[in-house]
Amino acid sequence: MKTILVTGGAGFLGSNLCERLTNDGNNVICVDNNYTGRLENVQKIIKHPNFRFIEHDICEPLTLDAEIDQIYNMACPASPPAYQGRYSIQTTKTCVLGAINMLELAKSQNATILQTSTSEVYGEPLVHPQTESYRGNVNPIGIRSCYDEGKRCAESLFFDYQRYEGVDIKVVRIFNTYGPKMDPHDGRVVSNLICQALSGQDITIYGDGNQTRSFCYVDDLIEVLIRMMNSEKGFTGPVNIGNPGEFTINELAEMVVNKIGGTSKIVYKSLPSDDPTQRRPDISLAKEKLGWEPKIKLSEGLDRTIEYFRKRINRA
Numbered sequence: 001m002k003t004i005l006v007t008g009g010a011g012f013l014g015s016n017l018c019e020r021l022t023n024d025g026n027n028v029i030c031v032d033n034n035y036t037g038r039l040e041n042v043q044k045i046i047k048h049p050n051f052r053f054i055e056h057d058i059c060e061p062l063t064l065d066a067e068i069d070q071i072y073n074m075a076c077p078a079s080p081p082a083y084q085g086r087y088s089i090q091t092t093k094t095c096v097l098g099a100i101n102m103l104e105l106a107k108s109q110n111a112t113i114l115q116t117s118t119s120e121v122y123g124e125p126l127v128h129p130q131t132e133s134y135r136g137n138v139n140p141i142g143i144r145s146c147y148d149e150g151k152r153c154a155e156s157l158f159f160d161y162q163r164y165e166g167v168d169i170k171v172v173r174i175f176n177t178y179g180p181k182m183d184p185h186d187g188r189v190v191s192n193l194i195c196q197a198l199s200g201q202d203i204t205i206y207g208d209g210n211q212t213r214s215f216c217y218v219d220d221l222i223e224v225l226i227r228m229m230n231s232e233k234g235f236t237g238p239v240n241i242g243n244p245g246e247f248t249i250n251e252l253a254e255m256v257v258n259k260i261g262g263t264s265k266i267v268y269k270s271l272p273s274d275d276p277t278q279r280r281p282d283i284s285l286a287k288e289k290l291g292w293e294p295k296i297k298l299s300e301g302l303d304r305t306i307e308y309f310r311k312r313i314n315r316a
């Protein structure tokens with residue numbers, strides 16, 4: 001049994017990870033400031049004797065009364081509408097100050113720390129599919145830069161703490177992920193399209209819908225996070241994690257509409273600035289080092305996610 005800290009543990013990915021780690025028999029400490037995280041995400045485990053929730057903003061140092069073995073640093077607003085606008089400065093602070101505070105904690109506790117970085121470090125990629133050695137094409141002053149540059153700076157901090165402070169680090173770069181516990185209001189494409197179709201609203205496609213994304217089902221992603229955390233000592237990454245199946249947003253919308261039916265019609269809206277044209281992970285490194293590749297196809301993952309949102313909407 002390990003004692004594991006998950007920052008951002010009430011968010012979409014964090015809460016799925018907390019549930020898995022708790023059910024696997026670990027002691028889990030979940031930290032979240034509840035800006036974009038939601039307590040309802042950890043409802044199933046909130047009373048579990050091995051689970052503890054602490055409301056805290058990682059921009060401030062964190063003192064714990066427990067000895068911890070591992071830290072998953074996942075705290076950060078992650079959907080474009082959430083990190084743009086009024087949370088943009090907070091986003092950079094969370095990425096940078098949060099990383100320093102958690103790396104200091106890892107150092108003082110001799111814990112392994114895993115950083116959830118992002119495919120956004122590649123910006124508008126000029127190399128396709130993206131390999132870890134590609135250094136990216138990020139607009140440093142655009143509306144996505146708080147997140148992109150924040151996450152790039154966090155990676156830089158992780159590697160400096162490894163080089164100069166001897167901290168045991170792991171870095172993964174997460175590509176688009178979807179599934180149960182997504183926030184229906186956070187504006188991401190999968191949740192938007194499903195919720196719009198289920199409630200008979202217009203389905204919004206930004207731009208011409210020919211931009212591509214690669215969508216990974218959450219259970220596959222949680223599995224590889226745990227594998228990376230427990231990988232051989234000294235293997236730091238960065239490692240791309242995601243599903244290499246690549247779809248245009250038009251294709252995604254068509255799949256969602258075919259599955260749900262209903263009366264929704266597709267409407268085209270303007271494309272937000274710096275919205276990447278294409279994105280697909282090269283996951284050779286994850287396959288080789290972690291023996292992992294995603295198992296759940298988009299169609300099956302969408303069925304499960306539609307089921308989740310349908311139940312929520314019926315409950316409401």
Ligand code: UDP
Nearest residue numbers: 080187188189190192204205206211249275
């Ligand atoms: N998008 C869309 N309709 C929506 C929400 C998003 O067409 O209602 C597009 C968005 O412009 C982007 C893609 O879908 O090209 C994925 O957006 P998301 O916010 O899910 O993630 P991103 O990969 O941009 O971080």
